[in-house]
Amino acid sequence: MSQTKFLLSEAQIPTTWYNVVADLPKPLDPMLHPGTREPITPADLEPLFPAELIAQEFSTDREVDIPGAVIDVYQQWRPSPLVRARRLEKALDTPARIYFKNEGVSPAGSHKPNTAIPQAYYNKQAGVERLTTETGAGQWGSSLSLACQYFGLVCEVYMVKVSYQQKPYRRGLMETFGASVTASPSELTEAGRAALAADPNSPGSLGLAISEAVEAAVKSGGTAKYALGSVLNHVLMHQTIMGKEALLQMELAEDYPDIVIGAAGGGSNFGGLALPFLGEQLRGGRSVRAIAVEPSSCPTLTEGKFEYDFGDTAGMTPLTKMHTLGHDFVPPSIHAGGLRYHGMSPIISQLKEFGLLEARAVPQTACFEAGVTFARNEGIVPAPESTHAVRAAIDEALACKESGEAKSILFSLSGHGHFDMQAYIDYFAGKLKD
Numbered sequence: 001m002s003q004t005k006f007l008l009s010e011a012q013i014p015t016t017w018y019n020v021v022a023d024l025p026k027p028l029d030p031m032l033h034p035g036t037r038e039p040i041t042p043a044d045l046e047p048l049f050p051a052e053l054i055a056q057e058f059s060t061d062r063e064v065d066i067p068g069a070v071i072d073v074y075q076q077w078r079p080s081p082l083v084r085a086r087r088l089e090k091a092l093d094t095p096a097r098i099y100f101k102n103e104g105v106s107p108a109g110s111h112k113p114n115t116a117i118p119q120a121y122y123n124k125q126a127g128v129e130r131l132t133t134e135t136g137a138g139q140w141g142s143s144l145s146l147a148c149q150y151f152g153l154v155c156e157v158y159m160v161k162v163s164y165q166q167k168p169y170r171r172g173l174m175e176t177f178g179a180s181v182t183a184s185p186s187e188l189t190e191a192g193r194a195a196l197a198a199d200p201n202s203p204g205s206l207g208l209a210i211s212e213a214v215e216a217a218v219k220s221g222g223t224a225k226y227a228l229g230s231v232l233n234h235v236l237m238h239q240t241i242m243g244k245e246a247l248l249q250m251e252l253a254e255d256y257p258d259i260v261i262g263a264a265g266g267g268s269n270f271g272g273l274a275l276p277f278l279g280e281q282l283r284g285g286r287s288v289r290a291i292a293v294e295p296s297s298c299p300t301l302t303e304g305k306f307e308y309d310f311g312d313t314a315g316m317t318p319l320t321k322m323h324t325l326g327h328d329f330v331p332p333s334i335h336a337g338g339l340r341y342h343g344m345s346p347i348i349s350q351l352k353e354f355g356l357l358e359a360r361a362v363p364q365t366a367c368f369e370a371g372v373t374f375a376r377n378e379g380i381v382p383a384p385e386s387t388h389a390v391r392a393a394i395d396e397a398l399a400c401k402e403s404g405e406a407k408s409i410l411f412s413l414s415g416h417g418h419f420d421m422q423a424y425i426d427y428f429a430g431k432l433k434d
Contacts, residue, residue, distance in 0.1 A: 138170025230266025239272025
C-alpha cells in the first residue's frame with residue numbers, strides 16, 4: 001500500500017522557530033519611524049507590542065525557543081499532516097509527486113493560530129489586558145480570538161467591511177470564541193470616520209482596518225496592545241513551524257521538494273512553509289524553486305514597487321521597505337480577503353529582490369477552478385486564499401506532464417473553505433470576476 005499521510009508525533013513538535021534573517025545575504029533595510037523617518041528603535045514599538053515580541057522583531061538569532069506554554073497549545077493540532085495528493089496526481093495524469101501541508105486542521109481552520117498563540121501568550125506575560133487587530137477573510141481574527149480566550153485576554157477585531165458582509169460565519173466564529181467584531185471602516189476611530197466621510201460606501205481594506213486597530217491600541221491608555229497576523233518578521237518566524245515540520249515529514253516520505261508553493265497576501269503563509277527550505281539552501285543545502293502566488297487583482301509582488309511605505313492606510317505604522325501597491329490602494333472585493341493587502345513582508349520582498357523566489361499572479365476564477373478540482377479528488381474544500389497555491393501546484397504538475405519530469409511539488413493548504421462556501425456558490429453561478 002502506498003503511503004498517503006506522513007505524520008509526526010507530538011514529541012516531534014519543533015521546539016524552536018527559524019529566523020531567516022540570520023542567513024540572508026545582507027541585512028534587511030530598517031523600519032522607519034512614521035514621524036521622523038529615522039530608523040525605528042525597540043522603544044518606538046512599545047506602544048504596540050510587548051517587549052518579547054519586539055525583541056523577536058529585531059532578532060538575528062537563527063533559532064528562537066518556543067515557550068512550553070505555547071507548545072502545550074500547539075499540541076491540540078500540531079504537528080499538522082503532510083499529505084501526498086495521490087488522487088490529484090492520478091486525475092492530472094502527471095509524473096509529478098504532489099504534497100500538501102494541511103494547516104486546515106487547526107481549531108480556527110487555518111495556519112494563523114501558529115502566531116496567534118505566541119502573540120497572546122507574550123502579551124499575557126507582559127500584563128496586557130486586551131488586544132486589537134484587523135482581519136480580512138476572518139482566519140486571523142478567529143485565530144487571535146481563540147488565542148485570547150486561552151490566555152484570558154479581551155480581543156477586539158476590525159474586520160474589512162466587504163468580508164464582514166461576505167463571511168458572516170467567520171464573524172460568528174470570532175464571536176463564539178469571545179471577540180467583539182466591528183466592520184471597518186467604522187465610526188469608532190478617527191481613521192474610520194475619515195474613510196466613511198470620503199466614501200460612505202467604502203468596502204474597506206486591510207490597510208484601513210490596520211489603521212483602526214492601531215489607533216484603538218495607541219489610544220487605550222496602555223491597557224491594550226496591537227497584534228498583526230502577517231508581514232512582520234516575528235510573525236513569519238512563528239509560522240516557520242510549518243516548514244520545520246515539513247522538512248522532517250519529507251524525510252519520512254524519502255523525498256525532497258523541487259518546488260515549494262504558497263499563497264501570498266502579507267507573506268506569513270508562504271514564508272512559514274518556504275523559509276526553512278530556503279534556509280537550507282542559503283546554508284549550502286539543496287536548492288528549491290519557491291513560488292509565491294498572489295491574486296492578479298492585488299499584484300503586490302508582481303507589479304508593486306520595492307520601496308518604503310506605510311503598512312496601513314492612515315500612515316500610523318512604521319514605514320517598511322517592501323513591495324507595495326501604495327498604502328491607499330483599495331483592491332477589488334474578491335473572495336480571497338486574506339490576500340487583499342497592498343504591501344508584502346519585508347523578508348519576502350527582499351528574497352524576491354535577491355532572486356530567491358518567484359512571484360506569480362493568478363485570476364480568481366482560475367483559482368476556484370483549481371479549488372474545485374482539488375476538492376473533488378482530495379475531499380478537502382480549500383479556502384479561497386489556498387486555491388491560489390493549489391492553482392500553481394496544478395499548473396506545475398501539468399508542466400511536468402508535458403516535459404515528462406517527475407518533480408516533487410510541496411504546497412501549503414493554508415486553510416479549509418468551510419466558512420467560504422458562498423464563494424464557491426458564486427463561482428458555480430458565474431458571478432465571480434477576475
